[in-house]
Amino acid sequence: MTDEETERTSSDLPYELQSKMFDQLAAISVAGAGLTVTLIGSTLANAPGIVWLAVIEFALAAIAALAANIGLIDALFKGKDGKTQAKWMTALCVMLIGMAIGSLSMSVYLDGKPHGSSKDHKSLAR
Helix, strand or coil: CCHHHHHHCCCCHHHHHHHHHHHHHHHHHHHHHHHHHHHHHCCCCCCCHHHHHHHHHHHHHHHHHHHHHHHHHHHHHCCCCCHHHHHHHHHHHHHHHHHHHHHHHHHHHHHHCCCCCHHHHHHHHC
């Protein structure tokens, strides 16, 4: 990038991109929660109750992303630099989404695990 191109770049661009990222993190979180609820109603109907942990984690990630976006916009209106807080909130959202994916994966694993003796499992495999 040349100096001329750098000068033409808006100083608000990083904030705009960060705000869009929070929008996307919120959308991914809501979609993940929706997928999990759909799976609970169908494929994971017999899964242990821990499967709801994934829905809670996805919901928390969506709420954190919305709160971070509001905080970023508020910081801009107050003339403050909200980049540091935005970085921490991004990390929090990504961590919660990762935890939710892990919880959902664990639920799928536990639902597919044989619940009887190994003799029952062998007879089912035939």
